[in-house]
Amino acid sequence: MxxxxxxxxxxxxxxxxxxxxxxxxxxxxxxxxxxxxxxxxxxxxxxxxxxxxxxxxxxxxxxxxxxxxxxxxxxRAAQNVVLRPLPPRLDEIDVAAAQLSADRGASVGGDLYEAIATEHGVRVVMGDVRGHGLAALGTVAALLGSFREAAHDEPELGSVLRRLDRALARHLRERARAEHPANGAADPDNPVAEEFVTLLLLEIDRDGELRALNCGHPWPYLLSGTTAELLSCTDPLPPLGPFPLPAELESLPCRRLLPGESLVLFTDGAEDARDSRGRFFSLPHVLREVVHDHPVSPQTVLRMVFGALLHHTGGRPTDDIAVLVLRNGRKEAQLSGARSGSTARARSARHPWPTTRH
Missing domain, CATH: 1.10.287 (Helix Hairpins)
Known part of the structure; x- marks a missing residue:
């Protein structure tokens, strides 16, 4: 704690x-x-x-x-340790991320994100813990610690999600015992029993293929050329916490992230932000302006989105906001080579022993 x-x-x-x-x-x-x-x-x-x-x-x-x-x-020091800055490039994927907290008194939020280059591809998590402040930061620390290990250890994205679900359940049990030591269990009237986390897991292979698992989190926007479209792969699962995960967890391929295309992951605080008149923030409209008027670098997208958000809310957002931008920085030749390598590995797996002609 x-x-x-x-x-x-x-x-x-x-x-x-x-x-x-x-x-x-x-x-x-x-x-x-x-x-x-x-x-x-x-x-x-x-x-x-x-x-x-x-x-x-x-x-x-x-x-x-x-x-x-x-x-x-x-x-701020605690936040920087838990939600550490991401490297600008991971396995030819350009990365930029930032978080804006609604708790202006302590600059601590309940949003979480991480991107890690593994042997299984670049794996990304984006999540939103219920509430904000130091209690939410403890949940963020538990989930990110589990993800940073599971992303390397687990070959399947579904197994990573199960590790996160177990880490969240264990953290909530320990927090409930700390807050109610006499009970020894979660109190139904205690806010800990109502804790939940929306979560989005992504995996980007060397050939640009996208796989995803979504637990009640907003789908990202895909920036391709001068368009910004919502990327929806499968039906989302319930948020982590209140409901158990299904017995079968299979991450299905969504599409390929082509060279030059970007993904914009965000928490719901971005689209729920309102101005003084109660109007919601239009994230897709801002993203279309970004790809129309500027080179689509992750830093440019991040700067324009947060600038528009602060202008829309008058500098006072009412909810935590996190944005993570991933851009495929590979060239077409590299992508073709990766596809050929993947095909060769697949053929080798099907035919492990060389054939001999007589």
């Missing part, structure tokens, strides 16, 4: 309030003017106590702001 502990007040910080209080008490009982009942004396006494009270308020406010800055700094 991640905790941010405020520092205890020091003796040095209490010196100034003590001096102000001593000055006020000394004036009240030691100054002859304070003993008089005239209007002028009362005005002076009130001014003295008002000045002392105002000074104390400003001192307390300054101390609280200092503690808040320390808490924000610690939260």
């Amino acid at each position: 991640i905790r941010i502990k405020a520092r205890a007040p020091t003796a040095r910080g209490a010196v100034l309030p003590t001096l102000w209080g001593a000055a006020a008490v000394g004036y009240k009982f030691g100054c002859p003017l304070a003993q008089q009942d005239g209007l002028g004396a009362r005005i002076v006494t009130s001014a003295v106590f008002f000045a002392v009270g105002t000074g104390l308020i400003f001192h307390v406010r300054r101390a609280l702001l200092r503690e808040l800055r320390l808490a924000r700094r610690a939260a």
Whole structure:
């Protein structure tokens, strides 16, 4: 569990309030003017106590702001450790990602993403934990830790999803015991029992073939040429947490991500963002403007999308927002070579022993 502990007040910080209080008490009982009942004396006494009270308020406010800055700094450090920056390139796939938290006090969100180059291809996860803040960050840490191991260990994408489901269930059980040690189990009235995570798993092979498993998460947008279309592969599964996974989990091929094409993964905070009039943010409209007016690099897409989001919400989003852009940076010749290699490996698997002519 991640905790941010405020520092205890020091003796040095209490010196100034003590001096102000001593000055006020000394004036009240030691100054002859304070003993008089005239209007002028009362005005002076009130001014003295008002000045002392105002000074104390400003001192307390300054101390609280200092503690808040320390808490924000610690939260950002925790966020950067859990949601680490992605490399700009993974196995010829250009990558760019960023997250915008609705919790402006601590800059901590409940969105998660990761992209890893493995022997099975580039594997990507994008998810959204219910809620935000430090409790959601703990769930993010549990899921990302499991994904970073399972992405390398499991040959099938369905097995990766099962590992994530077990990690989430274990994390929620431990959190429920920590919050309700007397019960020893999850309380139905406890928010932990209602925790769920929407999740999207993607796998990009060397030949650009896409496989996906979706647990209640928005499908990504495909940027191809000057078009931006929603990529929907299969019927999504329920979110992780409330319901068990089906017995059969098979990731089906969606399509091929051709050279120069991009995928834009996002959390629902992007499309649910509203302006002052209550109008929703139009992500596909912004993406079409991006591919029409600019070279489609992941950094360009990310910059334009977040700029439009902040302008639409007036700089105050009400939900966590994460965007991850993947672009196939391979050239056509490399892709053809990868396809030939895949075909040769498939033939070798079907005919492991060489034939001899007589």
